[in-house]
Amino acid sequence: MKLHIFNPEHDLALAANLRQFTAPHAGRQLRSDLAYIPALWADKGDLVLVDDIDNALDKVRHLGERISDRVEFITKPQLEHMLKSEFIDSVHPWGWDLSLKEELKRIGMPEIMCPTDSTINKVREISSRQWAAEHLQQGVVYAKSYEQVKERVMLLGKAVVKAPWSSSGRGVRYVSTVDFRTDVDYPAFQRWASNIIFHQGGVTVEPYYNKVRDFGMEFEMRDGKAVYKGLSLFDTVKNAYTGNMLCTEEDKVKMLEKYVSKDTLSSVQQKLMTKIEPSLKDVYSGPFGVDLMICTKSETDQWGGTLPANGDFALVPCVELNLRRTMGHVALDLAKIANEGSLMRVDFDGNRYHLRVLPGRASEQGELL
Numbered sequence: 001m002k003l004h005i006f007n008p009e010h011d012l013a014l015a016a017n018l019r020q021f022t023a024p025h026a027g028r029q030l031r032s033d034l035a036y037i038p039a040l041w042a043d044k045g046d047l048v049l050v051d052d053i054d055n056a057l058d059k060v061r062h063l064g065e066r067i068s069d070r071v072e073f074i075t076k077p078q079l080e081h082m083l084k085s086e087f088i089d090s091v092h093p094w095g096w097d098l099s100l101k102e103e104l105k106r107i108g109m110p111e112i113m114c115p116t117d118s119t120i121n122k123v124r125e126i127s128s129r130q131w132a133a134e135h136l137q138q139g140v141v142y143a144k145s146y147e148q149v150k151e152r153v154m155l156l157g158k159a160v161v162k163a164p165w166s167s168s169g170r171g172v173r174y175v176s177t178v179d180f181r182t183d184v185d186y187p188a189f190q191r192w193a194s195n196i197i198f199h200q201g202g203v204t205v206e207p208y209y210n211k212v213r214d215f216g217m218e219f220e221m222r223d224g225k226a227v228y229k230g231l232s233l234f235d236t237v238k239n240a241y242t243g244n245m246l247c248t249e250e251d252k253v254k255m256l257e258k259y260v261s262k263d264t265l266s267s268v269q270q271k272l273m274t275k276i277e278p279s280l281k282d283v284y285s286g287p288f289g290v291d292l293m294i295c296t297k298s299e300t301d302q303w304g305g306t307l308p309a310n311g312d313f314a315l316v317p318c319v320e321l322n323l324r325r326t327m328g329h330v331a332l333d334l335a336k337i338a339n340e341g342s343l344m345r346v347d348f349d350g351n352r353y354h355l356r357v358l359p360g361r362a363s364e365q366g367e368l369l
Helices: 010-016 025-033 053-061 076-082 098-106 117-127 129-135 146-156 177-182 187-200 249-256 262-280 299-303 327-334
Strands: 002-005 047-049 072-074 090-093 141-143 158-162 172-176 203-207 211-222 225-232 234-237 240-246 286-296 313-322 342-348 353-358
Touching: 010 098, 010 117, 025 353, 047 076, 053 072, 072 076, 098 117, 117 129, 117 313, 129 141, 129 203, 129 262, 129 313, 141 146, 146 158, 146 177, 146 187, 146 203, 172 177, 172 187, 187 203, 211 234, 211 262, 211 327, 225 249, 225 262, 225 327, 234 327, 240 327, 249 262, 262 286, 262 313, 286 327, 327 342
Parallel strands: 002 047, 002 090, 047 072
Antiparallel strands: 141 203, 158 172, 158 203, 211 225, 211 286, 234 240, 240 342, 286 313, 342 353
8 A cells, every 4th residue: 555645846845955845825736736646646555645535536537537446535634543553555755855754754654654864865966957967968057156157148149047946937047148238237137046056056057949849758767777658748838837648659759750750769768768777776766757859950059959850850858857756647647548639738727726638639730739
């Protein structure tokens, strides 16, 4: 019997690196409203931690499968009571951080069921954009001072500056040499970058690419080995996730073949596994994902951050490493029970977040319609 927890505020908790961390209201609400989604991948007899059991049961009924017959939803007070007399086999959150560990310890979770602080710190280190810049990316610089940031931006012309840890588009700024010339050294950006450097140690500065589409490759660390799970074709608005396509791997490859060949995708997949696996094998077990980007070929290719693709396109083989479960993993599990060609959306109606499965199709560009 495993315990599953959806804690989407995980990336923000990694940034704070505190045992007592309160996520912004939106993060807390997302966790509460979608707490039931681990039921999609949980095994028979597993527990899923939720705030409202009746709401969770209602939500899974709309997914079109008798998922509620397979898992048991449990609230935090119920879990605390259960832990006084029963044991669970393991805990499987969206992602591990110090805040979640402390939250579980407060309700009686035995220390042995949680990773050690040193393991969580190592996960945090590898989750940092600094680690990706130094191990997986080309043309990306980790800058430890504002002077370094400005120097790199002036060299690139247009750049994307990112905090080491952030979530849903937060901690990302687009900047160009024009901004510095027109705003007397761009004081607002200087304050932002200097603040991130002070609190998180630095920022990454990467070339600005003319994006055509985002996609991801989803993996799992299992018994010290990286296992490929599948592709994720997703949409973002202002760097915030909005939805995924639910279709076969063959269809996803066909949609991408306009831009990049199947052989190139396979080669990038193998190289990512080869680079990441040695660093994770003694540290991490569970899902992880890598975000990639199709862009147009441009003068930024000189910085070495892209691979050749079809025609006028290029491939950025690593935009982000997510050392946790991702919405791409959710889409892979949901695709097993949804109608082929459906769209998975996460919407906010002004009151609550909803996971919706909508009928849909892909445009010629592979976008969600």
